[in-house]
Structure formats: structure tokens, C-alpha cells
Amino acid sequence: MKVCVTSSGPDMDSPIDPRFGRCAYFIIVDTDTMQHNAIENDAAMASGGAGIRAAQTVASTNVEAVITGSVGPNAHPALQSAGIKIMTGAVGTVREAVQKMKQGQLQQISTPGPAHRGMGMGRGRGMGGGRGQGRGRRNM
């Protein structure tokens, strides 16, 4: 399955960017092989309609899902109309976000978040529990 992760840097170990429309990079990942490539988000500096333009870029990559922090009211219907699933609640690096999705730990959302919520705001609460369990097993 091919997915897109919104990222603040160009590789798998970059921290994810919780903003959809104004993230720095889209990392396109094949979740089976973990092969990936980075696309710069040219909408990041758009004066308006960044979410719409970003959605168009993502739609052109034929991914099945987007992993991000929050999707605004403009990008949401665009991604839906492109048939792209929206997965939120990701934290950490791009690699970790993809792994979480594979483990079924991300939520698929069907309603948009508030406009401009992503601007500099950290999202993705409540993921600590999952991590704790993993460490516990290693210690045993």
C-alpha cells in the first residue's frame, strides 16, 4: 500500500509535520517494502488555499492514504473526492508513523479539523500508551 506522510524533513527519520497544507515535505512510502521518496510541498508558502494545492499534489501521487496531524476544512473534501483516506494521530518520525499505521494504531477521520489549526501546534495526543507496551515486552 502506498501512503503519504506529512514531514518536516526529506527522509524517513524526519519528524512528521502535523500540518497538512503547509508541511515542508510529503514522504511517499510503500508500506510493504518501505521504499520511499520525498516531494517538496510547493503549497507551504502559498498565500491562500495551501490545503487545496497540497491535496492536488498528493492526489497526483496515487497514494491510498495520508498520514498527518490535522486536515483543514478545504483540504478535507479535496482528499475525499480524490478517494484518499486520512489517518491522524501520528507522532514521532515518518518511519514510526508508518509503523503505527501498519499496527492499526492510527485513526481514520471523516470530519475536518478547524482551519489553520496546524500552524505551529503540536497534535497527536494519547499515543504514549502504545509505546509503553512495546518497551514492556522487550524488558521481559
Next chain:
Amino acid sequence: MIITVASGKGGTGKTTVAVNLALSLDGAKLFDCDVEEPNAHTLLRLGELDAQSVEMPTPHIDQDKCTLCGKCAEFCQFNALFVGKDRVLVYPEMCHSCGGCSIICPEDAIEEQPRKVGTLFTGEANGISLVFGELNIGEPIATSVIKAVKSRMKHDEVNIIDAPPGTACPVIETMQESDYLLLVTEPTPFGLHDLEMAVNVVKELGIPHGVVVNRAGIGDGSERKFCEERDIPIVMEIPFDRRIAELYSVGTPFVEDMPEWKERFRDLYGVIEEVVNSGE
């Protein structure tokens, strides 16, 4: 004649100057271009108003003709179009009505249709003609309604325009075509700072201008020094006066109670006329 009353800072007295100037001149018409918060009418006794819709052409997609080629979205600089899997989505509030998408569409699938973005009001108040616009809540493009207000001006009449504050698109749209600009400031560091921004914009536009100092008598006089240095005439000073403030507080234009000020505003108009005529 078009005289626009502007300022960088809000609350300096643009509306006060515009209203009192218009009331002092015979046959002058007042245009409130602050369409995001029109308020000139609050200083006037409004008669009956005529309301008219302000509409912007916005793309409508014929989904049967559309082949999802994506040329429209690629062309749109304002990201108002999105090409989905089976249809093109239109984001009307993003659209600047350039019409480019309907021209570029190879299938002739885009037709522009009018969409209401605001209201244009015309009427009479205190014996003068007043035109003002109101942008709908949530609409980002004020210039559409400003253009509609300005379309009611006649160049051979005396048109007084109350501009929105700031130095961005709505202000530029308002100032364009003006014969003269009155920049209203207050003698405070904040007032001076924003006056300088406004002056820089006005220099770009190349329109003759002068400064009106409102609440004159307070502050440190730095606005005088600034105007001297930049060679800008101070064409009027309205003192920090209890009587003027009291009249303002009950919504009465002060020229109505202080007729000597009507004279001063007429003199000011004389000065402006001279500058404008000598430029031609």
C-alpha cells in the same frame, strides 16, 4: 474631483474628517470604502437606503463536459479549484474572478456564474448623498465591494472617500484614481509609525497628498518633524478639543455645531483644488 481620506493607523479620525469635509462642501458626495466595517453613516442621520447585491463571477463546472484534465486547477493562482477522481471541486471564497479557468478549459466546461459577496447601499444623510458597501461575513476579498462603491462616483462631481485603515490591497484599491489624498494621523508614536507606512504607499502611487493632524496639541510634535523632512504639507490641524470630542461622542459631525469649521474645511478644499489643478 476625488479626495480620499486615508491613514495607516485605525482610529485616527478618517471618518470624522471625511464626513465633516463632505458636509462642508456644496453638492459633495460621500463614499465609505471601509467595506469590512463601514461606519461613516453612524455620524449621519440616514434616510431610506437602497440595497443592491454585489456579485462576483465564480466558475461553475459542467461535470458532463469535464474530462478532469486539470488545466483549470493548474492555471488558478489562488487554488480555487481541485481536480478529484470523478469531479472538479470549486472553492468559491478562494476565487478572485479572473475568468482564466473558463478561458483555459479545452472542453468549454466552465461557465462563470454570479455569486453574492456583499451589499451596496445608497441613500441620503444630512442632505448629502452617501454610498457604502458591506462585505459578507467570511468573504476574504474586500476589493470586489470597494469597486462597486467606487463605481457610483462621477468624476465631474466632488467625491469624498473614506478609506479603510492599513496599507494593503483594500487601501490601494480605494486610493487608485484619487486626485488627492488626505492622510489623517494623530500625534503619537503609533500614529507617526503608521503614517510613515501610509506615506510610503502613497509615494509609490504618485498621488498628491497632505497630512491632517487630529487631536493636535498632544504628543511630542514628532509628526511635524517627519512632515518637514519628507516635504509633506500639514494641511489641517484639528485640536484635542473637549467640544469636538463631546460632539463625536453623541455622533454629531462637529461642523454642524461649530460652523467656523465649515469655513476651514472649505479653505482646505480650496488648497486641494489648487494643488490638483496645478498638477494638470
